[in-house]
Amino acid sequence: xxxxxDKSSPSRPRRLxxxxxxxxxTDVAIIGFGGSGAAAAIEASDQGAAVTIFDLxxxxxxxxxxxxxxxxxxxxxxTRVQRACGLEDSTEDMYQYLMAANGPLxxxxxxxxxxxxxxxxxxxxxxxxVPYKDTLYNQRAIMALTDDCLLYTGSEKAWPYxxxxxPCPRGHxxxxxxxxxxxxxxxxxxxxxxxxxxKVVFEARALTLIVDDERRVHGVVVRIDQQERCVRxxxxxxxxxxxxxxxxxxxxxxxxLLLAASEPIGNPGDTGSGIQMGMAVGAAAINMHxxxxxxxxxxxxxxTWGILVNAQGQRFVNEDCYHGRVGxxxxxxxxxRVYLIANVEDFGxxxxxxxxxxxxxxxxxxxxxELESExxxxxxxxxxxxxxxxxxxAEGVDPLFHKTAEWLKPLxxxxxALDCTPGHGAFYPFFTLGGLDTLPSGEVLTAERxxxxxxxxxxxxxxxxxxxxxxxASGISVGDATFSGRMAGRAAAMAGAHD
Amino acid sequence: xxxxxDKSSPSRPRRLxxxxxxxxxTDVAIIGFGGSGAAAAIEASDQGAAVTIFDLxxxxxxxxxxxxxxxxxxxxxxTRVQRACGLEDSTEDMYQYLMAANGPLxxxxxxxxxxxxxxxxxxxxxxxxVPYKDTLYNQRAIMALTDDCLLYTGSEKAWPYxxxxxPCPRGHxxxxxxxxxxxxxxxxxxxxxxxxxxKVVFEARALTLIVDDERRVHGVVVRIDQQERCVRxxxxxxxxxxxxxxxxxxxxxxxxLLLAASEPIGNPGDTGSGIQMGMAVGAAAINMHxxxxxxxxxxxxxxTWGILVNAQGQRFVNEDCYHGRVGxxxxxxxxxRVYLIANVEDFGxxxxxxxxxxxxxxxxxxxxxELESExxxxxxxxxxxxxxxxxxxAEGVDPLFHKTAEWLKPLxxxxxALDCTPGHGAFYPFFTLGGLDTLPSGEVLTAERxxxxxxxxxxxxxxxxxxxxxxxASGISVGDATFSGRMAGRAAAMAGAHD
Numbered sequence: 001x002x003x004x005x006d007k008s009s010p011s012r013p014r015r016l017x018x019x020x021x022x023x024x025x026t027d028v029a030i031i032g033f034g035g036s037g038a039a040a041a042i043e044a045s046d047q048g049a050a051v052t053i054f055d056l057x058x059x060x061x062x063x064x065x066x067x068x069x070x071x072x073x074x075x076x077x078x079t080r081v082q083r084a085c086g087l088e089d090s091t092e093d094m095y096q097y098l099m100a101a102n103g104p105l106x107x108x109x110x111x112x113x114x115x116x117x118x119x120x121x122x123x124x125x126x127x128x129x130v131p132y133k134d135t136l137y138n139q140r141a142i143m144a145l146t147d148d149c150l151l152y153t154g155s156e157k158a159w160p161y162x163x164x165x166x167p168c169p170r171g172h173x174x175x176x177x178x179x180x181x182x183x184x185x186x187x188x189x190x191x192x193x194x195x196x197x198x199k200v201v202f203e204a205r206a207l208t209l210i211v212d213d214e215r216r217v218h219g220v221v222v223r224i225d226q227q228e229r230c231v232r233x234x235x236x237x238x239x240x241x242x243x244x245x246x247x248x249x250x251x252x253x254x255x256x257l258l259l260a261a262s263e264p265i266g267n268p269g270d271t272g273s274g275i276q277m278g279m280a281v282g283a284a285a286i287n288m289h290x291x292x293x294x295x296x297x298x299x300x301x302x303x304t305w306g307i308l309v310n311a312q313g314q315r316f317v318n319e320d321c322y323h324g325r326v327g328x329x330x331x332x333x334x335x336x337r338v339y340l341i342a343n344v345e346d347f348g349x350x351x352x353x354x355x356x357x358x359x360x361x362x363x364x365x366x367x368x369x370e371l372e373s374e375x376x377x378x379x380x381x382x383x384x385x386x387x388x389x390x391x392x393x394a395e396g397v398d399p400l401f402h403k404t405a406e407w408l409k410p411l412x413x414x415x416x417a418l419d420c421t422p423g424h425g426a427f428y429p430f431f432t433l434g435g436l437d438t439l440p441s442g443e444v445l446t447a448e449r450x451x452x453x454x455x456x457x458x459x460x461x462x463x464x465x466x467x468x469x470x471x472x473a474s475g476i477s478v479g480d481a482t483f484s485g486r487m488a489g490r491a492a493a494m495a496g497a498h499d
Numbered sequence: 500x501x502x503x504x505d506k507s508s509p510s511r512p513r514r515l516x517x518x519x520x521x522x523x524x525t526d527v528a529i530i531g532f533g534g535s536g537a538a539a540a541i542e543a544s545d546q547g548a549a550v551t552i553f554d555l556x557x558x559x560x561x562x563x564x565x566x567x568x569x570x571x572x573x574x575x576x577x578t579r580v581q582r583a584c585g586l587e588d589s590t591e592d593m594y595q596y597l598m599a600a601n602g603p604l605x606x607x608x609x610x611x612x613x614x615x616x617x618x619x620x621x622x623x624x625x626x627x628x629v630p631y632k633d634t635l636y637n638q639r640a641i642m643a644l645t646d647d648c649l650l651y652t653g654s655e656k657a658w659p660y661x662x663x664x665x666p667c668p669r670g671h672x673x674x675x676x677x678x679x680x681x682x683x684x685x686x687x688x689x690x691x692x693x694x695x696x697x698k699v700v701f702e703a704r705a706l707t708l709i710v711d712d713e714r715r716v717h718g719v720v721v722r723i724d725q726q727e728r729c730v731r732x733x734x735x736x737x738x739x740x741x742x743x744x745x746x747x748x749x750x751x752x753x754x755x756l757l758l759a760a761s762e763p764i765g766n767p768g769d770t771g772s773g774i775q776m777g778m779a780v781g782a783a784a785i786n787m788h789x790x791x792x793x794x795x796x797x798x799x800x801x802x803t804w805g806i807l808v809n810a811q812g813q814r815f816v817n818e819d820c821y822h823g824r825v826g827x828x829x830x831x832x833x834x835x836r837v838y839l840i841a842n843v844e845d846f847g848x849x850x851x852x853x854x855x856x857x858x859x860x861x862x863x864x865x866x867x868x869e870l871e872s873e874x875x876x877x878x879x880x881x882x883x884x885x886x887x888x889x890x891x892x893a894e895g896v897d898p899l900f901h902k903t904a905e906w907l908k909p910l911x912x913x914x915x916a917l918d919c920t921p922g923h924g925a926f927y928p929f930f931t932l933g934g935l936d937t938l939p940s941g942e943v944l945t946a947e948r949x950x951x952x953x954x955x956x957x958x959x960x961x962x963x964x965x966x967x968x969x970x971x972a973s974g975i976s977v978g979d980a981t982f983s984g985r986m987a988g989r990a991a992a993m994a995g996a997h998d
Contacts, residue, residue, distance in 0.1 A: 012781060012945075012949075013781075015712050017712075103755060104751070104758050104759075105751065105752070105753075105755050213514050213516075213517070215511045249948070252603070253604070253783070253786070253936065254604075254785060254786070256602055256603040256604050259603050260603075272946070276945075276946040276947055279781060279783060279945070280781045280945060280946070280947075281781070282512075282778060282781060284752070284778060284784075285784075285946075286752045286753060287752070287753070287788075288787065288788070289787070289788040289789075290788075311899075312813070312814070312899045314811070315811070332831060334815070334816070334828075334900070378887060378891070378898035379887075379898075380883065380886065380887045381883075381887060384879065384880075384883035384887075387879065388877060388878075388879045388880060391879070392877070399877035399878075400811045400880065401833070437752065446511075446775075446779060447749075447771070447774070447778045447779070447784075448775055448779075449748070
């Protein structure tokens with residue numbers, strides 16, 4: 001099952017002393033031209049550095065262009081859009097929410113920097129020309145398909161987070177119709193990069209870092225036109241090469257959760273090469289078992305009235321939280337059987353609007369017992385689950401999982417069930433959230449928390465603000481990628497040039 | 500919350516060219532004198548290598564001496580003890596069990612080597628003088644407190660593993676009364692090391708590896724008597740320095756599961772220093788989020804008749820499986836509330852014999868509703884859980900979690916409940932199962948699966964056969980440590996000496 005081991009030619013960093021001559025020179029070399037690489041390039045260039053971006057694709061975009069490019073922003077009293085919508089958002093609420101949502105491995109320094117810098121980040125994006133309309137999209141949705149801006153993209157209104165911080169919508173959707181935010185966002189970012197005279201080299205594969213005997217990074221070896229070129233980066237190399245969703249071998253080493261999901265989200269370059277280049281010079285990769293996973297069971301949002309049950313006929317999560325949190329818990333269930341049960345009328349236009357791909361497996365006209373039996377659930381389990389749920393829902397409470405009153409109503413015949421069991425056709429997209437350990441500045445750390453001079457990482461090559469599917473919010477990955485890219489771009493540009 | 504970052508003096512491997520002179524020379528340098536280090540030393544010495552062990556403690560032992568030193572062995576028709584007890588064990592059953600138990604991240608090559616080499620490993624230990632009595636300890640127990648040998652130490656007889664492979668007891672307990680296996684085992688191992696003329700240096704802290712410009716490892720820097728000594732290891736360095744259960748900072752970077760457990764198991768040297776030394780030369784650390792965790796709710800074994808329920812009044816695991824698997828699932832429960840409910844008579848001599856430390860929080864004389872209310876569980880949940888459990892238990896089945904008939908009987912009043920909620924006093928011991936990625940030979944790998952020449956790792960410094968608490972079996976860590984130590988000792992000794 002393992003790939004062959006190559007004992008003859010261990011890949012390793014290139015020694016500075018072995019670099020005969022520099023084929024190219026720049027102040028800041030950036031590996032990857034997605035959201036984080038673009039942000040890093042713009043910021044480094046604005047700090048006066050000469051910048052070169054290398055990407056193995058033949059155009060900019062990375063995984064950001066494939067996303068909706070929602071960005072999670074707020075705090076600081078509110079962004080222009082939040083305030084225009086009559087909402088006030090506090091930095092402390094945003095911080096507390098993100099700390100709780102990202103769990104025990106959340107990085108307080110990074111979350112703090114992200115929240116405190118969030119309004120500035122919004123203004124920076126607007127300054128680059130990213131268009132946001134001052135409107136609220138007040139729906140339970142995975143994304144806004146209109147050109148409206150502001151929506152709830154996480155579990156802010158759901159238990160347990162609603163106990164931790166005042167909810168506020170922080171997902172900012174671009175002013176564009178349909179799911180077209182990503183291409184528009186990267187078009188604008190790319191124009192800004194070009195406008196600054198940043199040098200861009202496409203179809204260029206970064207191979208390894210160039211280090212001196214003190215382990216300081218001086219540049220990077222890049223393969224261009226079949227030839228290895230030694231690129232000197234006087235102020236630093238920034239790894240913005242994405243995560244490892246496309247690397248099966250790494251997934252098998254690190255991420256059992258993601259192996260159970262159905263489809264990687266990202267571009268073919270998300271092979272972990274940036275993480276590997278960092279590890280090769282002694283950087284620590286952390287949180288490698290975690291990722292974004294999702295069960296996108298809405299739209300239609302009316303399915304949120306339903307319940308999810310496992311092979312024991314038991315509920316296991318409040319169904320009004322974010323689809324990523326739900327997907328995470330689905331993959332944790334013993335036996336990995338999962339059904340979504342709802343009133344027939346609440347399926348609405350499921351087959352037209354849903355991304356889910358789950359199939360109907362049972363319906364019940366006359367009794368819950370009928371449904372229980374059709375789903376081959378142990379006798380008395382689903383019946384009790386629904387009895388308890390209904391009795392409490394009628395009073396607007398959910399003592400088991402604290403679903404909010406907004407999404408509570410009794411389940412009533414006729415009922416239908418979708419098979420959301422992983423592997424049975426339901427769509428479980430994923431990408432990785434583990435990466436190189438960095439400071440908020442993007443400086444890369446070893447396992448002993450020492451800084452590797454001259455090396456920076458951002459976006460999914462680093463382990464940033466988002467740490468777990470169980471607390472994920474749409475817009476936090478592109479938000480973190482662009483924010484961390486800026487921090488790294490600035491830090492690298494301001495670093496003293498190497499000798 | 501983070502420890503300060505030292506930007507001034509990044510720790511890094513020592514460059515061979517910077518080593519002025521060797522303070523000591525040996526063929527094989529072993530870092531750590533616990534079970535894996537001892538096994539590595541014996542094997543390397545028997546292959547003709549000059550061996551030196553360094554340990555920061557002032558005596559041998561490591562974490563193995565603190566354990567029960569049960570060893571998980573079998574297959575190949577059976578060990579002498581298995582056969583004497585009338586049991587036949589197949590390598591394939593052992594392999595299938597360990598692959599299933601260790602989950603999606605199990606390493607088939609390592610598990611295969613471990614199973615195929617298991618009888619030889621038993622004979623090797625016997626040859627060293629490790630005493631095993633040819634008797635079966637036919638109890639459901641965490642360890643044998645008699646001098647009997649063979650017991651079930653995993654979940655072989657429990658679902659889902661009983662569907663995968665024919666169960667066979669494979670835990671081998673030393674012939675010694677009480678929980679004294681670890682000290683005896685390490686005494687015997689130490690005598691064997693000494694007998695071979697292996698050089699042992701105590702109170703010696705390994706600091707960093709010595710590498711050449713091709714990243715080949717040539718030795719190790721060790722601090723002895725406050726002085727740094729450069730130790731040349733002509734054939735290789737073997738890292739046998741344990742895991743990182745004692746390193747809070749690493750636990751917070753990598754292991755959210757273990758942060759929720761109550762007490763690290765191991766010696767104070769389990770700080771991850773061996774893993775960090777490997778990472779510093781580009782080795783990949785894998786499976787870092789996983790560990791052994793346990794809820795030792797037996798003895799008395801009669802508590803296995805009970806059920807475990809969560810804050811929703813729902814069962815979540817078959818209670819007849821291994822205590823580590825149970826502990827793992829306890830820590831996964833939403834809200835993290837866990838109760839053990841059993842017939843009062845089944846608590847037996849709980850307060851005298853248990854390791855659990857959980858307190859009684861409720862009893863019910865008259866009705867389950869009373870217990871449900873005392874435990875503040877949602878009305879109707881525990882009542883239904885027990886109704887379904889009892890109805891099926893009376894027929895010897897458990898359609899929810901497949902507890903075996905052997906441990907099924909209806910719960911009957913009076914009932915009592917222990918509070919096993921993490922953080923409420925129940926004992927949740929843990930240690931780490933992530934470590935350096937290695938081949939079965941112990942050769943250490945980079946993230947790109949290339950071998951780092953001259954470097955080996957074994958025991959908990961490596962990521963070995965055991966990969967997850969959810970499928971752990973007592974005896975697999977000491978088994979893997981001694982087995983992987985031997986493999987590494989042999990491979991290092993047989994490697995060509997460096998120039």
